[in-house]
Amino acid sequence: MSANAPTEEKVLSVEHFTDRLFAFAITRPQAFRFRSGEFVMIGMPKTEEQKRPVMRAYSIASPSWDDKVEFFSIKVEDGPLTSRLQKIQPGDTVLMGRKPVGTLVLDALLPGKRLYMFSTGTGIAPFASLIRDPETYERFDQVILTHTCRQVEELSYGLKLIEDLREDPLVGEMIGDKLLHITSVTRENYPLKGRITDLIQSGKLFEHAGVPKLDPKEDRVMICGSKDMIDDTAALCETFGLTEGSNSDPREFVIEKAFVG
Numbered sequence: 281m282s283a284n285a286p287t288e289e290k291v292l293s294v295e296h297f298t299d300r301l302f303a304f305a306i307t308r309p310q311a312f313r314f315r316s317g318e319f320v321m322i323g324m325p326k327t328e329e330q331k332r333p334v335m336r337a338y339s340i341a342s343p344s345w346d347d348k349v350e351f352f353s354i355k356v357e358d359g360p361l362t363s364r365l366q367k368i369q370p371g372d373t374v375l376m377g378r379k380p381v382g383t384l385v386l387d388a389l390l391p392g393k394r395l396y397m398f399s400t401g402t403g404i405a406p407f408a409s410l411i412r413d414p415e416t417y418e419r420f421d422q423v424i425l426t427h428t429c430r431q432v433e434e435l436s437y438g439l440k441l442i443e444d445l446r447e448d449p450l451v452g453e454m455i456g457d458k459l460l461h462i463t464s465v466t467r468e469n470y471p472l473k474g475r476i477t478d479l480i481q482s483g484k485l486f487e488h489a490g491v492p493k494l495d496p497k498e499d500r501v502m503i504c505g506s507k508d509m510i511d512d513t514a515a516l517c518e519t520f521g522l523t524e525g526s527n528s529d530p531r532e533f534v535i536e537k538a539f540v541g
């Protein structure tokens with residue numbers, strides 16, 4: 281087996297949130313290092329008919345200090361990977377690539393006062409990692425995580441995450457009132473209705489959070505969702521004067537560059 285071949289990890293837990301969404305945790309090899317917000321290739325052992333395993337990029341949802349690695353996934357009935365992955369049970373084997381990479385990392389942003397994390401659907405995953413990392417709160421005074429879904433039940437992973445986080449012995453106290461979790465829904469009745477792009481444009485988001493509108497001098501932004509959502513939200517950030525950063529050229533906003541199919 282080559283040095284770049286994925287490692288075989290054991291499934292530790294699986295939690296189903298809706299009939300389209302589930303989260304799972306696997307063992308973490310000692311040599312596996314990553315920065316909160318990065319993604320890695322995930323797959324299932326190949327079947328007899330397959331020449332090689334189907335692997336897809338998945339954002340790591342657990343923080344870099346954790347001894348397990350967690351993921352949040354959609355279930356696609358005839359998806360090449362998720363049709364099988366959605367059926368995993370504790371004790372099963374999942375393949376994980378050896379090289380985590382990514383753009384949604386704190387190092388790709390200039391220092392600032394407020395950090396926005398704009399997410400839709402399973403795009404909340406990298407932020408599940410970052411909001412559990414003490415470094416996020418060391419670098420920013422305020423962290424505003426937004427999560428927009430089509431339906432109310434799809435918000436449940438994020439709501440549970442925040443609830444558990446407040447009880448977390450390591451980060452819970454650090455967070456205090458620094459973290460604001462704003463949820464919105466687009467296709468059902470909900471107190472805050474609408475796409476994140478519309479809430480930014482109308483100013484409702486800032487009103488709701490009690491903060492001034494986006495300002496390149498003090499605000500930093502991370503964006504993760506579908507390709508269209510990322511493109512539209514990034515374009516909107518640019519209208520406020522924010523520019524896209526990278527690991528080698530940190531700036532005011534960053535976008536996710538991995539897409540799970």
Ligand code: A2P
Nearest residue numbers: 400401428429430466475476477506508509512
């Ligand atoms: P909508 O219900 O109006 O399509 P999806 O499951 O398609 O990724 O959508 C998840 C959430 O992201 C939905 O609330 C959806 O709103 C929203 N969304 C989809 N496309 C965009 C976009 N281009 N910009 C902002 N939000 C979007």
